[in-house]
Amino acid sequence: MITLYGSLDSGNCYKPRLLAAKLGLPFRHVEISSRDGSTRTDAFLARNPNGKVPLLELEDGRLLWESNAILLYMAEGTRFLPSDRYGRGVVHQWLFFEQYSHEPYVAVRRALVRYPERAAMATPERLAETLAGGNRALGVMETQLAKAPFIAGRSITVADIALFAYTQDAEYAGFDLGSYPAVTAWLDRVRADPGHVQLEWTPPEL
Known part of the structure; x- marks a missing residue:
C-alpha cells in the first residue's frame, strides 16, 4: 500500500488525498507538519531533502514529492489525465x-x-x-x-x-x-x- 505523508490542514496535502478518494485508491496517511518542525527532522529530510509535504512513498520504497507531481503520477491511466x-x-x-x-x-x-x-x-x-x-x-x-x-x-x-x-x-x-x-x-x-x-x-x- 502507498503512504502519503502530510498535514490535514494543508491544501497541498489535501490534493493527493482527494484524488485517491475519487479513485478509490487505498493508502496510509501519516500526519506530519512543517508547523511543528517534524518535516525538518533528519528522518524526514532523508525522504525529502526539501523538507516539505506532501510526500508519496510507493510500496517499493520509492519516493515522490511536490503535490502536483504526485497528482500526475496517481492520475496516470485514469479519467483524471487526458490520453492525448x-x-x-x-x-x-x-x-x-x-x-x-x-x-x-x-x-x-x-x-x-x-x-x-x-x-x-x-x-x-x-x-x-x-x-x-x-x-x-x-x-x-x-x-x-x-x-x-x-x-x-x-x-x-x-x-x-x-x-x-x-x-x-x-x-x-x-x-x-x-x-x-x-x-x-x-x-x-x-x-x-x-x-x-x-x-x-x-x-x-x-
Missing part, C-alpha cells in the same frame, strides 16, 4: 498556473489569516498584495470556467483537483466568491464528482 498529448499539455498549463499564479496568493493569504504564528507577516501591504494577486487568479479561472465546465475542458482532471484545494477555502481567506459565479458553480461540480471528501478526511485504517 494536447489535452495533457492543457492540464500541465493549469497545474503551473496553480503553483505560480494562484497558490502564492490564495493559499498564502489563507495561511496568513489562519495561523497565529504568521500574524507578524500579515502586514496590510502583504494582505493587500495577496488579495490583489488572488483576485487576478480567480478572474482568469472565471473566464475559463464561463466557457467550459471544468478547468481544462469538458471533463474533470487533476487540474481541477489542484485548483479546488485552495479555491474552496478562498472565502475564509477573504475573497468574495460571489463575484465569480462560474468559479462557484465549478466548485459545486467538483464536489458532486463521485468519491469527494472534505479537507481533513483520512482513509479508515486497514
Whole structure:
C-alpha cells in the first residue's frame, strides 16, 4: 500500500488525498507538519531533502514529492489525465498556473489569516498584495470556467483537483466568491464528482 505523508490542514496535502478518494485508491496517511518542525527532522529530510509535504512513498520504497507531481503520477491511466498529448499539455498549463499564479496568493493569504504564528507577516501591504494577486487568479479561472465546465475542458482532471484545494477555502481567506459565479458553480461540480471528501478526511485504517 502507498503512504502519503502530510498535514490535514494543508491544501497541498489535501490534493493527493482527494484524488485517491475519487479513485478509490487505498493508502496510509501519516500526519506530519512543517508547523511543528517534524518535516525538518533528519528522518524526514532523508525522504525529502526539501523538507516539505506532501510526500508519496510507493510500496517499493520509492519516493515522490511536490503535490502536483504526485497528482500526475496517481492520475496516470485514469479519467483524471487526458490520453492525448494536447489535452495533457492543457492540464500541465493549469497545474503551473496553480503553483505560480494562484497558490502564492490564495493559499498564502489563507495561511496568513489562519495561523497565529504568521500574524507578524500579515502586514496590510502583504494582505493587500495577496488579495490583489488572488483576485487576478480567480478572474482568469472565471473566464475559463464561463466557457467550459471544468478547468481544462469538458471533463474533470487533476487540474481541477489542484485548483479546488485552495479555491474552496478562498472565502475564509477573504475573497468574495460571489463575484465569480462560474468559479462557484465549478466548485459545486467538483464536489458532486463521485468519491469527494472534505479537507481533513483520512482513509479508515486497514
